[in-house]
Amino acid sequence: MTEVNLSKGERTRLAIEEAAYELFLEQGYSATSMRQVAERAGVAVGGIYNHFASKDEIFEAIIRNRHPYKQILPLVSAVPGETAEEFIHNAAQALVEELGRRPDFLKLMFIEIVEFNTKHVAGLMEEVIPQVLPLVQRLKSPAGMLRPIHPAIILRAFMGMFFSYYIMEMMVGQVMPPEMREDSLDTFVEIFLHGILVDEAKDV
Amino acid sequence: MTEVNLSKGERTRLAIEEAAYELFLEQGYSATSMRQVAERAGVAVGGIYNHFASKDEIFEAIIRNRHPYKQILPLVSAVPGETAEEFIHNAAQALVEELGRRPDFLKLMFIEIVEFNTKHVAGLMEEVIPQVLPLVQRLKSPAGMLRPIHPAIILRAFMGMFFSYYIMEMMVGQVMPPEMREDSLDTFVEIFLHGILVDEAKDV
DNA sequence: ATAATAAAAACGAACGTTCGTTCATTTGCA
DNA sequence: TGCAAATGAACGAACGTTCGTTTTTATTAT
Numbered sequence: 001m002t003e004v005n006l007s008k009g010e011r012t013r014l015a016i017e018e019a020a021y022e023l024f025l026e027q028g029y030s031a032t033s034m035r036q037v038a039e040r041a042g043v044a045v046g047g048i049y050n051h052f053a054s055k056d057e058i059f060e061a062i063i064r065n066r067h068p069y070k071q072i073l074p075l076v077s078a079v080p081g082e083t084a085e086e087f088i089h090n091a092a093q094a095l096v097e098e099l100g101r102r103p104d105f106l107k108l109m110f111i112e113i114v115e116f117n118t119k120h121v122a123g124l125m126e127e128v129i130p131q132v133l134p135l136v137q138r139l140k141s142p143a144g145m146l147r148p149i150h151p152a153i154i155l156r157a158f159m160g161m162f163f164s165y166y167i168m169e170m171m172v173g174q175v176m177p178p179e180m181r182e183d184s185l186d187t188f189v190e191i192f193l194h195g196i197l198v199d200e201a202k203d204v
Numbered sequence: 205m206t207e208v209n210l211s212k213g214e215r216t217r218l219a220i221e222e223a224a225y226e227l228f229l230e231q232g233y234s235a236t237s238m239r240q241v242a243e244r245a246g247v248a249v250g251g252i253y254n255h256f257a258s259k260d261e262i263f264e265a266i267i268r269n270r271h272p273y274k275q276i277l278p279l280v281s282a283v284p285g286e287t288a289e290e291f292i293h294n295a296a297q298a299l300v301e302e303l304g305r306r307p308d309f310l311k312l313m314f315i316e317i318v319e320f321n322t323k324h325v326a327g328l329m330e331e332v333i334p335q336v337l338p339l340v341q342r343l344k345s346p347a348g349m350l351r352p353i354h355p356a357i358i359l360r361a362f363m364g365m366f367f368s369y370y371i372m373e374m375m376v377g378q379v380m381p382p383e384m385r386e387d388s389l390d391t392f393v394e395i396f397l398h399g400i401l402v403d404e405a406k407d408v
Numbered sequence: 409a410t411a412a413t414a415a416a417a418a419c420g421a422a423c424g425t426t427c428g429t430t431c432a433t434t435t436g437c438a
Numbered sequence: 439t440g441c442a443a444a445t446g447a448a449c450g451a452a453c454g455t456t457c458g459t460t461t462t463t464a465t466t467a468t
Contacts, residue, residue, distance in 0.1 A: 008463070009417065028319040030234030034454060044419045046456080051417090055454065110314040113374060115232040147398070153391045156372060157365055164364020167371065170317060187357045194351070195399030212437080213443065238428060248445045250430075255443090259428065 013051040016041045020058045021066060025107050029059060029115045059116075067108060084146065085193060087135070092162055092189050099166045106163075106170055129155065147198050154196055161188055217255040220245045224262045225270060229308050233263060233319045267324055271312060288350065289397060291339070296366055296393050303370045310370055333359065351402050358400055365392055 019040035023032040034055060038045040052058045082090070099105055112118055129152070136151040146154075165188070223244035227236040238259060242249040256262045279298035286294070303309055316322055333356075340355040350358075369392070 007416095012417080026321075028232070028234060030232060031319060033452075035452085043417095045454090046420065047418045049455070107318065110318050114311065114314050114318045115235060117230075149391055149395065150388075153388050154395075156368070156388070157392060157395050160365045160368020160372065161361055162364075163368055163371065164360065167367065168360060168364065184354075184357050184360070187353055188361060191353065191358075191361050191399035192395075193399075195395035195397075199403045216443080237426075239426085247443095249428090250446065251444045253429070 016048055017061055021062050025104050029111055088193055089189050095162050096185055220252055221265055225266050229311050233315055292397055293393050299366050300389055350400055
C-alpha cells in the first residue's frame with residue numbers, strides 16, 4: 001500500500017474524481033469531456049466506467065464528497081453563553097476562513113445552478129437556518145440587546161455580507177487593495193454589529 | 205412591417221437571440237445546441253449562420269445587448285445634496301427593483317464565470333466603483349455623519365448585502381415567508397445605515 | 409514461498425449519436 | 439430580376455458509453 005490504506009482501485013477512483021473536479025471548475029461540466037478527465041487522471045477513458053457509471057455520477061460524487069456544506073455548518077454553531085459580539089465575530093471568521101481555504105465552494109454552486117438547475121445547497125440552507133435562527137434569537141449583548149429585527153433577516157444580511165466577501169472577488173477580482181483586506185473582516189463585523197444592536201450596547 | 209420598423213432579417217436575428225437567451229438560462233451554454241436554438245426560434249439550423257457567425261457570437265450578442273450593467277449603473281448614482289439615508293435607500297431600492305425585473309442578471313454572470321471564465325461584469329464594477337466611491341465619501345447625514353470606515357468597505361458591504369438578496373433566492377428558493385419580503389428591504393437598509401452612521405445620527 | 413485461479417481494473421478501438429458548421433439550393437420580398 | 443433570407447442534407451469532429459480483451463491484483467492451494 002503506497003497511500004494510507006487505499007487499494008489500487010480506490011486510489012484511481014479518487015484520481016478520476018480529482019481530475020474531474022479540477023476540470024469542472026476550470027471549464028464547467030458540459031464543456032469537460034470524459035477523455036479530458038481520463039487523460040488528466042492518467043487512465044483510459046473506458047477505465048473510468050469501472051468506477052463511475054456515468055459522467056453525471058462523477059459530478060454527484062464530487063458534490064457528495066467535496067461540497068463543504070458539512071464543514072461550514074458546525075462553524076456557525078454558537079457555543080451557548082457567547083455574547084452577540086463573540087458569536088458574530090467567530091461565525092464570520094470561521095466562514096471567511098473556510099471560504100478562503102476552499103475557493104471552489106461558490107463555483108461548485110454556480111455550476112450546479114447553471115448546468116443542472118439543482119440546488120443541493122438548498123439542503124444545507126434548510127438544515128442551517130432552523131439551527132441558527134434560535135441562536136440569533138437568544139443573542140444577548142453584554143451591554144445591551146438586539147434591536148427588534150426579525151432573525152431571518154439578520155441571518156440573511158449576515159450571510160450576504162460575508163458571502164459577498166468572495167462573490168465580489170470571484171466576479172471582479174481584487175476589489176480592495178491588499179493591505180486593506182485583513183482589516184476588512186473586522187470592519188464588516190463592526191458594521192454588522194453596529195447595525196443590529198441597540199445603540200447603548202455598542203460602546204464597548 | 206409587422207413590428208416597429210424592423211426588417212424581416214432583423215426580426216429573425218432577434219428571435220434567434222431571444223431563443224438562445226432563454227435556452228442558455230435554462231440549460232447553460234455548452235448544454236444548449238444550435239438545433240435547439242433553431243427550433244425555438246422557428247428557423248432552420250443553417251439559417252442561424254446568416255445572422256451570427258458562431259454560437260459564441262450569439263452569447264456575445266446577448267451579453268452586449270441584454271446585460272443590464274448599464275441600466276444598473278445610473279441607478280446607484282446619487283443626486284448631489286442627498287442625505288446618506290436618502291442615498292442608501294434610493295440606491296438599494298433601485299438595485300433590488302432592477303434585479304427583480306431582471307432575474308437573469310445573476311445567472312448570466314454565473315454562466316460567464318462557469319463556462320467562459322470571462323468576467324464582463326468586471327467592466328461594470330471597475331466603472332462603477334470609482335464613480336460611487338466619492339459619493340459615499342461625501343455622504344452627510346442630516347443629524348450626523350459616517351463613522352470612520354473606508355468607503356471601499358462600505359461599498360462592498362452594501363453591494364454584498366443587496367446582491368445576496370437575490371443570490372440567496374437563486375440558491376435556495378424562498379428563504380423568507382412572503383409577507384416578510386416587502387419589509388425586508390427596508391430592514392436591510394436600516395441595518396446597513398445603523399451600521400455605518402455614528403450613533404447620534406440615527407435617531408431620526 | 410510458489411503456483412494456480414478468480415476477480416478487479418485497465419485498456420483503447422468501436423458504436424451510435426450529436427455537435428457546430430458548411431453549402432448548394434430554393435424561396436420570397438423589393 | 440436581383441439578392442438577402444431560409445432551407446435541410448451533409449461533413450468531419452467529438453461526444454458519452456460499450457465491449458472484448460489484456461493486464462494487474464488479491465486470494466487460495468500447495
